[in-house]
Amino acid sequence: MPAFLTSENAVDEIMAELAALADERILAVNQKHGDDHAVNLTKLRAISKRLKKQQELAVQLWKAGDSAARLLALLICRPKEFTRDELDTMLREAGTPKIQDWLLNYVVKKSKHVEELRTAWFEDPDPVFASAGWTLTADKIVKQPEDRDLPDLLDVIEAEMAGAPERLQWAMNSCLAQIGIENPELRGRALEIGERLEVLKDYPASPGCTSPYAPIWITEMVSRREG
Known part of the structure; x- marks a missing residue:
């Protein structure tokens, strides 16, 4: 061909x-x-x-x-x-999930409309679309943390993550971990929320991969940076 x-x-x-x-x-x-x-x-x-x-x-x-x-x-x-x-x-x-993941990471994140879409999807009542907004927010926490009110975001995670549908829960958990990794002043609270909610605590991580359980994820990534 x-x-x-x-x-x-x-x-x-x-x-x-x-x-x-x-x-x-x-x-x-x-x-x-x-x-x-x-x-x-x-x-x-x-x-x-x-x-x-x-x-x-x-x-x-x-x-x-x-x-x-x-x-x-x-x-x-x-x-x-x-x-x-x-x-x-x-x-x-x-x-x-795979198509959504590739769409966000390979296309939307490279689009000039990414911020407008992130905001719209973040507020969407459908958890599938809300998860896309949270996924883009996790990316923004790393790249532009000053543009997010992180304490308020932690409030929402603390109140809603444990009962969220699976795909949305994963995206919220990613935000929790990134807040803890990127913001030393909020790390203690992020760890406390993760430890208390125990979301993904028992998720089996593949050999050589970091656990998605936020306290382990945060601790390991911070240790790598400081080491």
Whole structure:
């Protein structure tokens, strides 16, 4: 297949290639995490490197609706070419955690609309979309901590994180950890909240990976910086 596709059949050719790469064993593993793509992500990235950046093709692949096609679309798109409303619609169409994660990290964070979307999603009553706002807020805590009222954010985390739906809880927990890591004056309170709420305390961390349990996460990252 040529590296740069411009024919009307480009989407059909790529969809056929993705279908040929589909593996039921990969699908079974992904379904345990709420995802539904059956293509190995290393192979998907190899396709994206061959195709390079092609915005129109990315748009068409996204419209195809298939999860593997949408993940590929996020790899070959040009983030700055999406409008604010297009990105909002894409989040609402994302459907699975992996697509939402890639959309936020590979596209929205590189968009000129990131702050407007962060604010809107943060206040969204739907926990799936609110989780996107919290995820972008965690990123902002690291990059622009002066733009957030962090004590008030800790108040919300303290009051709501323990009872939040899973995806939102993970995003709020990330904010808690980043506040503790990046702000020595608030570290004690962040640790106390994490220890009292015990969110993700028993989550099994893979070998070599830091636990998502905020007190362990904060302590380990601060230790690495100071060491």
